Amino acid sequence: MAHEHKLEIFRGRLKFKSNTQKIWGVLILLTIVTAVEVILGIYKPDLLMHTWINPIEGGFFATLANIILSPFVYMKPLNLIFIVLTIVKAYYITWDFMHMRDETKALRRMVVWTAVFLICYLIFILLQEGGYVFEVYNADDAIIKRDF
């Protein structure tokens, strides 16, 4: 049985000689990413602990801008970095360890697009709802008392 492997990562900028070499290369990459996460998680630089943009005040377009920029407006930069690095790790695990890179385009899209779409949808709904419940609990005229 012939097994062809695509041996380049970073869009062809880094090419490995054999599949085994590529596996070790990806391990090094994943280890570096995890180490960065852990170091950031332990030291928590002050610069990354506060949002860089405040919610934009104003009418419809301000709201629209807030929605588009929501990862920067409502999330600490540190958490954003963690999530991006996690997605990077997930990409290399799927593409190189699970050999998604070698599958046909149709199989890849069937699996990845379906999962990504449904998961984004679910996360959007539940987080939106969670934020709403928070507002209900913590509004000035809230009728629920929990501090006793």
Add this chain to the structure above:
Amino acid sequence: MDSTVASTGTEERTWGGGNKPLKASYGKLMMWFFIVSDALTFSGFLAAYGFSRFKFIKEWPIADEVFTHVPFLHGQELPMIYVAFMTFILIMSSVTMVLAVDAGHHMNKAKVTLYMFLTIIGGAIFVGSQAWEWATFIQGDYGAVQTKGGNILQFGEYVTVNGKEKFKRISIDEFAVTNPTERSQHGRNNGLWYVTEQTLPPYTVNEIYEGLAANENILVRNQIINEEGEKTVLSREESLKQIKDNGKLVVKGANLQVNEYGTALFADFFFFITGFHGFHVFSGVVINIIIFFNVILGTYERRGSYEMVEKVGLYWHFVDLVWVFVFTFFYLV
């Protein structure tokens, strides 16, 4: 396949059957579809965790203060070190798995055997680490008082470390007084024979209050996260008042009902999500062992293909993939 599938004689046509547009075998394709559905299950759990966390965003426990333990290093606060080690173990076992798959493509039985063995060992270490993590979490370390409203009040004092004033937690064992008590655990042998009672808390709220009153330096902190991203520390008077007026139950450790680290939901999600993931790792190890023995027995050598290793490999990598997300959302963010 010829013995099970009727031949239509039109295989050479596009729609005549025998055409494999995805260039993947049935088994591998089904494994991918299973993985997609399982990924949706896990994202359902993690999104539910996010929902509850957003609901209580101002008082959620800080993971760095909860998971600080490393085996054999007692009394040291080392957040994240052990989880990072667990993550590395799981990634490492993913690497040995993909090396086994690669050796399988070269029909190298000896190498497949070795790498499968290493993968199983890695998985076992991970499950063991998780069991230890659970045990530490259940046992708890400082103890706390739960209020009537279900909030958690923790204890500590201000100490100066390297010229910086820092709030250091104090265990309830260090200051609580022990009064003689008539209250004993209700068991089948000393009360109603059909009723049992759960283990009693180590102290009563009154014993904690007296200990707190006797130690001037100890303060109470509540769950509310302040501007600096730390839990709010109350003044001395407020500390005493809170314990006296609102204290209801002394809590040590965590279970599904109470949790000394903060809201009980945190413990519930921790047990449920890491438990579900741990169960996946466990079943992965079991499946790996089955495949490992099949490799040794030469089943795939005779079959002429090590595709079975590839299929369990997909499952095993998926377990690793899920852990990457659990790690981020439980321990980092």
